[in-house]
Amino acid sequence: MVKKFSSKIFLVLLTVVVLLTTSIIYFSYRTIEQNFYDSLIEELTTHNTILSPIVREYLIKEDKLGLRKLINGYSDNINARITVMDIEGFVLAESKNDSKTMDNHSNRPEVKGAILGKISVAERYSFTLNETMIYVAMPVKNGEVTVGVIRTSFFNSKFNLLMEQLLTDMVSISAIVIFFALLIILVFSRNITKPLHQLSLAASRVASGDFNTKVKMRGKDEISELSLSFNNMTKRIKKLFDKVTSQKEELDALIYTIQEGLVLLKKNGQIVLFNEAFKKIAGKTNISGYNIDNVLDSNELKKIIKDAKKKHLPQTREIQINNSFYLVSSNILSTKDEIVLLFHNINEIKKFEEIKKDFVINVSHELRTPLTAIKGFVETIEEDIPHDQKYYLSIISRHTERLIRIVNDLLILSELEEESMSLDISEVDMKDMFDYSIKLFEFKLKDKDLALNYEPDEEIPLIEADRYRIEQVVINLLENAIKYTDEGKIDIRLTSNLTHLTFEISDTGLGIPKEDQSRIFERFYIVDKSRSRKVGGTGLGLSIVKHIIATHNGQIFLESDRGLGTKFTVTLPITQPD
Numbered sequence: 001m002v003k004k005f006s007s008k009i010f011l012v013l014l015t016v017v018v019l020l021t022t023s024i025i026y027f028s029y030r031t032i033e034q035n036f037y038d039s040l041i042e043e044l045t046t047h048n049t050i051l052s053p054i055v056r057e058y059l060i061k062e063d064k065l066g067l068r069k070l071i072n073g074y075s076d077n078i079n080a081r082i083t084v085m086d087i088e089g090f091v092l093a094e095s096k097n098d099s100k101t102m103d104n105h106s107n108r109p110e111v112k113g114a115i116l117g118k119i120s121v122a123e124r125y126s127f128t129l130n131e132t133m134i135y136v137a138m139p140v141k142n143g144e145v146t147v148g149v150i151r152t153s154f155f156n157s158k159f160n161l162l163m164e165q166l167l168t169d170m171v172s173i174s175a176i177v178i179f180f181a182l183l184i185i186l187v188f189s190r191n192i193t194k195p196l197h198q199l200s201l202a203a204s205r206v207a208s209g210d211f212n213t214k215v216k217m218r219g220k221d222e223i224s225e226l227s228l229s230f231n232n233m234t235k236r237i238k239k240l241f242d243k244v245t246s247q248k249e250e251l252d253a254l255i256y257t258i259q260e261g262l263v264l265l266k267k268n269g270q271i272v273l274f275n276e277a278f279k280k281i282a283g284k285t286n287i288s289g290y291n292i293d294n295v296l297d298s299n300e301l302k303k304i305i306k307d308a309k310k311k312h313l314p315q316t317r318e319i320q321i322n323n324s325f326y327l328v329s330s331n332i333l334s335t336k337d338e339i340v341l342l343f344h345n346i347n348e349i350k351k352f353e354e355i356k357k358d359f360v361i362n363v364s365h366e367l368r369t370p371l372t373a374i375k376g377f378v379e380t381i382e383e384d385i386p387h388d389q390k391y392y393l394s395i396i397s398r399h400t401e402r403l404i405r406i407v408n409d410l411l412i413l414s415e416l417e418e419e420s421m422s423l424d425i426s427e428v429d430m431k432d433m434f435d436y437s438i439k440l441f442e443f444k445l446k447d448k449d450l451a452l453n454y455e456p457d458e459e460i461p462l463i464e465a466d467r468y469r470i471e472q473v474v475i476n477l478l479e480n481a482i483k484y485t486d487e488g489k490i491d492i493r494l495t496s497n498l499t500h501l502t503f504e505i506s507d508t509g510l511g512i513p514k515e516d517q518s519r520i521f522e523r524f525y526i527v528d529k530s531r532s533r534k535v536g537g538t539g540l541g542l543s544i545v546k547h548i549i550a551t552h553n554g555q556i557f558l559e560s561d562r563g564l565g566t567k568f569t570v571t572l573p574i575t576q577p578d
Helices: 003-061 064-078 109-115 156-207 222-257 276-282 299-311 347-384 387-417 431-442 443-445 468-481 529-535 541-551
Strands: 081-085 091-096 120-126 131-142 146-156 261-266 271-274 313-320 322-334 338-345 425-426 451-456 463-464 489-496 499-508 555-560 566-573
Touching: 003 081, 003 131, 003 146, 003 156, 003 541, 064 091, 091 468, 109 131, 109 146, 131 156, 131 347, 146 156, 146 431, 156 313, 261 276, 276 338, 299 313, 299 322, 299 499, 322 463, 338 443, 431 443, 431 468, 431 489, 451 529, 463 468, 463 566, 468 489, 468 499, 468 541, 541 555
Parallel strands: 451 489
Antiparallel strands: 081 091, 081 146, 120 131, 131 146, 261 271, 261 338, 313 322, 322 338, 425 463, 489 499, 499 566, 555 566
């Protein structure tokens, strides 16, 4: 590559020198030729001017013999041809030929001009001498009257011979100049390309991984400075490379030792990086470069990747792969638009959840019978004991009722969490359901002096849902709104579009603080525990509501703040997917 560069420099400089030299020769030659031509014309004109007064005397005397002697003698001294003619164009004297044998020259262009009183110049072929000549003709005047014409001329061949000699000399000099210029260019190009060749070789060694390469240059020119910068750059690259190598080794060791499965994907799903834990999850050894769909066939995983690409936000979801449960976290590397997936095995957690669920179900079933018995015996005893002792039985009865509600809610929640649970889907009229549910709470609304504003749209379509479950949602939300509102009103709105039905239940009650809103749907989570015990809350109602809505492919949203009331918005699909 350096040789090519050296050749380019040599050719470019050679071209510049040749072009400059050729241009100088051409323009110099043209200028010298024009100047010489102009000087020749001026010299011939001068001879005419000198001879004109003398020729005039001879013409007045009509001394042709003396005129011829004058012309011949002067012609020999100036090495030029001289011709004298009368105003009729007849030749009276000629230095190179016998004037008696010559034709009339009145039709010659230069003679025509001179007869008219002007100095005339012409370059043409001479039929007398059979050669091209350069002519200068001048009128010979006696006062204001033209009495004849004097013409001096020079052989064009001599002029051309002089120009050819001049051109030969100029070309010879230029050839010598170009030769020495070639030597200088050759030395100059080698002085430039030699250090560049060394730099190129050093760069190749650095590219191959030899960071100990150094370039030594003498002098203080730009190339020496470039060599010094190259050495500093190589030194810095070595440090950075060592640092990156060390960090990569640490990162590889860290990724290898992570117990969770880790995989890095390109935008198209191709696997770029993975650890040993992910290989075990995939159950394959050679997966580098494969598409994730060919390694793990999971619709849930495909959805996670799709959502990560679409939303460009971290995603966390529970999926099942080969009878094992994983909590999969995804994130987007915005610099390369790549996806990182982390697989956390939650089999043990799922086992504990199953144990806990079984325990809750078993305990709930076991508690239901004795609690029902206690309630029955308390009601029986209440009829027989004195009035002053009924106070203690009422406390027992109230707490027994609360325990029964908790047990019933736990059983409902456990049933909803069962994956095998199916919904009894039918067409449900939500207008009718709200009319029925509102009537259930008329007494409580009147008892607390609360206003209820119910605003359904005129056209509300029937939806596909489990009537019993959706009724639980409506009753639960209405009961909470009344329970935690001491004064003001409750608003219910019912709207729909082409695909979804939406209802809002808002109140002017206590409200839910911002810090509690993220946990409001958790089991047994109670914002105001003292008030909840007072009104009989179990902390399971909203958890049940959320599960029912989720099983119907719907969504629930919360808007609230302390002291400003609460609004729950529920969106349900009009048609359930198959």
